[in-house]
Amino acid sequence: MNNSLGCTCLLCCVRSVGPSPELVRQREAKWINIIGQWNRILLRKSSTVKLQCQKGIPASLRAKCWPLLCGATGRMRQNTILYETLDSQPGMQSWVDIIERDLDRQFPFHEMFLSKDGHGQRGLFRVLKAYTQFQPEEGYCQAQGPVAAVLLMNMPAEEAFWCLVQISEQFLPGYYSPLLVILFDAAILTWVLKKTCPAAHKHLQQHGVEPLMFATDWLMCLFTRHLPFNTLLRVWDLFFCYGVRVLLQVAVVLVRRVLGRTEQRKQCQGQMETLERLRGVKEQVQDEDDAFIAEVNLTNTTKTLKTKI
Incomplete structure (x- = not known):
């Protein structure tokens, strides 16, 4: 069984525009049904909930679903x-x-x-x-x-x-405290990149670029400054369902989009050029970018993280 967030069938319906009104209504109806059965279905974050989070929570229901998913409603x-x-x-x-x-x-x-x-x-x-x-x-x-x-x-x-x-x-326990647990997750990202994007990882190593230099802000701010807004909301739908590993998967996809191709790496001749591209990563993602979300869903970091930890 694939441990990534989604399945390959997601790529079959990738579009760079938002869902149709009819599809939005269908998804709203599914979420309303799930919310009505919260204690039985959603509390366990069943496969039904995970699939709907991958497809995206309707904007009209995020105010209800995000607090339920993360446990804020209970608190x-x-x-x-x-x-x-x-x-x-x-x-x-x-x-x-x-x-x-x-x-x-x-x-x-x-x-x-x-x-x-x-x-x-x-x-x-x-x-x-x-x-x-x-x-x-x-x-x-x-x-x-x-x-x-x-x-x-x-x-x-x-x-x-x-x-x-x-x-x-x-x-994200410790991310916002003086202990800065974020340093540990940035180090984990180095290992994840080595396993999932070896060419990009090698490029970063050759030019002395550590994930701490570009990914700390990505992770601590939950990509709020680095993704178009509607795509950001889709990432948060996944984050509230799956947790911190979604952030690592998004980071992998962003690095891949900036440094994944040979010609891209050739354009980054040094540390400064590489960091400039990584810090301007927003240009690599469209708003309401279903292709980006599908790529995040298909990026499997689970096995890599288990091996490292």
Whole structure:
């Protein structure tokens, strides 16, 4: 059985445009049925759920599905007034100052975050401030800013807060703490690239380019700064279903798209040129890029990770 996220049949229906309205309605109906049977089906993340996540969660249902998939809904139900309590408190001034400086850096051209007094920046401040009070020993990490912003684009502030908690505690534990577990996963990416993209890996080694130099921001920000928005949402559909290995699979596909062909590697004659291409990786992905998602689904890192760990 293939351990990758998807199957080869996905490639048969790859398109670079969004699904038709009829297909969207069909997927909405399937997800509504799944949500209605949450305790029996979704809690186990059955094959039905995984297949639907591969196909993409309808935009109209992400506000419901993401919190369910990551466990935020359960945490919120167990702590019904906690977010309200944290939100009503002023917060530690040192964290407040840092968060306020970061607010207008998150998606500055998105209408939701244009104004400093708009509901987007106010909501973002509330969510991030609440997190520093929920985890005072960890506080605020700048990489959490764009992650929280994407959550707020898709759901109310309280749900966004609990999704951020689950991402930080359960999906990416240590990523946003002083321990920086991200360093370990960046090292793992080196091993994964060696096994899955040997030519690209060799090129990186020859020019002294370590994944820490380009992939740290990819992983910590969940690709919020590096993928077109609709493709990013599809990646997050997979991430909330499968966890951190999706991030490694996306990283592999991005490296492959930048350095996978001989002529591409020849155009990168040194470290600077290689890093420039990797940091501008967004140009390699279209918006609503089904081909990219299919490639991620077919990228098998499971066996490689088991061997390494």
